[in-house]
Amino acid sequence: MLADGNMTQYRRGLEGALVFPPKDGSFSPPVLRIGDITLDFPVVQAALSGYSDWPMRVIARRLGAPYTLCEVMLDQFLVSIRGRARTRHFLHLSDEEHPVAGQLMGAEPGQFAAGAVKLVEAGFDVIDINFGCPVKKVLGRCRGGFHLSQPEVALEIVRRTRDVVPSEIPVTVKMRRGIDDSAESRDKFFEILDGAFAAGIAAATVHGRSVLQRYHGASSWSFLAEVKRHLGDRVLLGSGDLFSAEDCREMLRQTGIDGVTVARGAIGNPWIFAQARALFAGAPLPPPPSLFEQRDVLQEHYGLSEQLYGERCSVLMRKFGIKYSALHPRHEQVREEFVKVRSREQWDAVLGRHYSEDLPGQHPDPSIHTAQGSGQTCEPAPGARE
Numbered sequence: 001m002l003a004d005g006n007m008t009q010y011r012r013g014l015e016g017a018l019v020f021p022p023k024d025g026s027f028s029p030p031v032l033r034i035g036d037i038t039l040d041f042p043v044v045q046a047a048l049s050g051y052s053d054w055p056m057r058v059i060a061r062r063l064g065a066p067y068t069l070c071e072v073m074l075d076q077f078l079v080s081i082r083g084r085a086r087t088r089h090f091l092h093l094s095d096e097e098h099p100v101a102g103q104l105m106g107a108e109p110g111q112f113a114a115g116a117v118k119l120v121e122a123g124f125d126v127i128d129i130n131f132g133c134p135v136k137k138v139l140g141r142c143r144g145g146f147h148l149s150q151p152e153v154a155l156e157i158v159r160r161t162r163d164v165v166p167s168e169i170p171v172t173v174k175m176r177r178g179i180d181d182s183a184e185s186r187d188k189f190f191e192i193l194d195g196a197f198a199a200g201i202a203a204a205t206v207h208g209r210s211v212l213q214r215y216h217g218a219s220s221w222s223f224l225a226e227v228k229r230h231l232g233d234r235v236l237l238g239s240g241d242l243f244s245a246e247d248c249r250e251m252l253r254q255t256g257i258d259g260v261t262v263a264r265g266a267i268g269n270p271w272i273f274a275q276a277r278a279l280f281a282g283a284p285l286p287p288p289p290s291l292f293e294q295r296d297v298l299q300e301h302y303g304l305s306e307q308l309y310g311e312r313c314s315v316l317m318r319k320f321g322i323k324y325s326a327l328h329p330r331h332e333q334v335r336e337e338f339v340k341v342r343s344r345e346q347w348d349a350v351l352g353r354h355y356s357e358d359l360p361g362q363h364p365d366p367s368i369h370t371a372q373g374s375g376q377t378c379e380p381a382p383g384a385r386e
C-alpha cells in the first residue's frame, strides 16, 4: 500500500489509517494501479453523466488527468445501439485519451454482461460497474445504488461481467458507502465489496455518501479510511467533495487510499489536475489560469464538441461555459451570457467580450456545485437510456 515502503515515516490519520506526512509541504502520492494499467498520477477524472463525454475527457487528459471515466450508459441502450447519428457519440474514443473507462448501469445480470461486451468492442480499457446512482427513477428500476440493497444480485452482475470481459481488461466497481446509515446497509456494503474483489475486480471507487443522502451533507472520508484499512493491498479510489487540488491531497493523506476521482470539481476546471500535480511535487499551488489560458481551453473544448456533435454543440456547451465562468473575475455576468449561447458566433462573442484582456483568473467557489439546481444527477444522459 505504501509507495516508498518507509513505514517509520508514516503517522496515523483518521481512525488510524496510515497516511503520508507532509515533507516540506510535499508528499509522496501513492502509485495507482488498475489491473495491469499503472497510472503516473493518482488523481483521475470521475464518471459524470451529461458531462464526461469525449470532449471533456480529452480536455482533462490534455491538462493532466492520467485516466478518465466516460459518463454512465444503460446496458439496454448498449445492447440495442445501432450506430445512429444521434447516439454514436457515446462510444466515441480517440487514441490520445487511453486509458479510459466505460461505465455501465443496469438491473439484470445477463443483460448487464451483454452491455459490457459492447463497451469492450467500442475500445474502452476498463469496464466500471455503477452501484452508486441515487436518482429515484434509477432506484425505482432496480439499477445503480439499488444494488447496494441486494448483494446476491450485485455479485451476480460482477461475476457475469468479469466472465465475459477479456481477462486483460480490468473490471471495477463504483459504490456509495451504503443505502443508508443502518448496520444492515453497512454489512451489505462490505459483503458486496469483498465479494466483488473475490470475483476479480481490479479496484473499487467509493463515494463517501449514502444513497439516501444523495448530495446532502459531507462525503465521509473517515469511512474511506476505514474501507482502505479493511482492503489492505486491494485498490481503492475515493470520491466526494474534491473541489480543489488541496482537497485531492487531503483525501489521499487522510485516508491512505490509492487514488481520487474528481467529479464536480473538474467541471469547468480541468486545471485542477495540473494544479494537483504541482502540489504533489512540492511546489506551491499554481495560480488559477489567466483569462487567456481560460479562453484557449474554452475554444479547444468548443472545437472538440463541434467535431463530435456538429451544430448542436452550442447548446450542449452552455453548461460547461457556466462552470468555466466561475474562474472569471466577473463570473456572474459571464455566466449569464453563456446561458444564452445558441451558436458558435455567440460563443465567440462571449469570449471576445470577456476574455480579450489577460486578467488573472480566480479559483472557483465550491458553492457553484452545491447550489440548488446545479444538476446533480447521475441518471444516464438522454440518449444513453432505453
Ligand SMILES: Cc1cc2nc3c(=O)[nH]c(=O)nc-3n(C[C@H](O)[C@H](O)[C@H](O)COP(=O)(O)O)c2cc1C
Pocket: 046, 047, 048, 049, 050, 051, 070, 071, 072, 103, 130, 132, 174, 207, 219, 239, 240, 241, 242, 243, 262, 263, 264, 265, 375, 376, 377, 378, 379
Ligand atoms: C452531474 C453528475 C453526474 C454524475 N454522473 C455519474 C456517473 O455517470 N457515474 C458515476 O459513477 N457517478 C456519477 N456521479 C457521481 C460522481 O462521480 C461523484 O461520485 C460524486 O459527484 C461525488 O463527488 P464530488 O462531491 O467530488 O462531486 C455524478 C455526479 C454528478 C454531480
